Amino acid sequence: xxxxxxxxxxxxxxxxxxxxxxxxxxxxxxxxxxxxxxxxxxxxxxxxxxxxxxxxxxxxxxxxxxxxxxxxxxxxxxxxxxxxxxxxxxxxxxxxxxxxxx
Amino acid sequence: xxxxxxxxxxxxxxxxxxxxxxxxxxxxxxxxxxxxxxxxxxxxxxxxxxxxxxxxxxxxxxxxxxxxxxxxxxxxxxxxxxxxxxxxxxxxxxxxxxxxxx
Numbered sequence: 211x212x213x214x215x216x217x218x219x220x221x222x223x224x225x226x227x228x229x230x231x232x233x234x235x236x237x238x239x240x241x242x243x244x245x246x247x248x249x250x251x252x253x254x255x256x257x258x259x260x261x262x263x264x265x266x267x268x269x270x271x272x273x274x275x276x277x278x279x280x281x282x283x284x285x286x287x288x289x290x291x292x293x294x295x296x297x298x299x300x301x302x303x304x305x306x307x308x309x310x311x312x
Numbered sequence: 313x314x315x316x317x318x319x320x321x322x323x324x325x326x327x328x329x330x331x332x333x334x335x336x337x338x339x340x341x342x343x344x345x346x347x348x349x350x351x352x353x354x355x356x357x358x359x360x361x362x363x364x365x366x367x368x369x370x371x372x373x374x375x376x377x378x379x380x381x382x383x384x385x386x387x388x389x390x391x392x393x394x395x396x397x398x399x400x401x402x403x404x405x406x407x408x409x410x411x412x413x414x
Contacts, residue, residue: 214351216332226326229407230318236411249316299408305331306401309338 215305220298222267227252227260232295235270235287243283261285269294317407322400324369329354329362334397337372337389345385363387371396 223229230250234241247257264270269291273284287295325331332352336343349359366372371393375386389397 213353214332214336216328216335217353219328219331221328224326224328224331226318226321226323229321229326230316233318233407233411234316251315251319299411302404303408305335306405309335309401 215301215308218301220294220301222263222269223295223298225260227256228264231257231260231264231285232269232287232291235285236292236295240284240286243285246285264291267291267294317403317410320403322396322403324365324371325397325400327362329358330366333359333362333366333387334371334389334393337387338394338397342386342388345387348387366393369393369396 223232227250231246234246234249243257243261246252246261247254250257261270261272265272268288271286271288273286275282275284325334329352333348336348336351345359345363348354348363349356352359363372363374367374370390373388373390375388377384377386
């Protein structure tokens with residue numbers, strides 16, 4: 211039996227916070243830690259966990275710098291992340307189109 | 313700051329297996345445990361866990377009957393599940409449309 215389309219979804223991206231982070235980075239290319247935190251309504255710890263998982267998958271890069279004496283964390287989408295995101299969204303669109311009434 | 317669209321996604325449905333189960337039930341209305349297992353390439357235990365979570369959310373009902381001496385488990389989508397799925401997919405579509413190049 212042919213497997214269902216959903217089995218092709220990216221496990222790293224089928225998670226609310228990580229999909230949110232990647233959606234923002236697809237538009238902005240890079241974003242500040244605090245911007246992502248506010249935009250997604252997260253705690254530092256929760257955001258850090260998901261950024262770590264996206265970094266492990268090589269979907270983002272994390273750059274730590276200083277703005278004066280304040281540490282600054284910037285997240286950048288990678289080419290691999292961009293490709294994975296587009297493929298994931300493409301599969302979601304196919305699932306949506308496979309369901310009558312959507 | 314306005315929260316990102318992704319914060320509106322349904323937590324129960326932002327998971328690969330559960331999205332798969334619900335996508336199938338949106339089309340078939342009801343499905344046998346073994347059909348879902350084959351179609352999604354899962355073990356009994358894994359499928360049971362996710363069915364339990366969907367049942368807790370009242371997105372599906374589970375009916376246990378006998379086919380001769382063999383127990384048969386049927387999963388049925390509820391009206392609440394149908395509404396939640398459509399809303400979730402609608403939010404995903406909005407996210408897709410918000411990203412240039414998708």
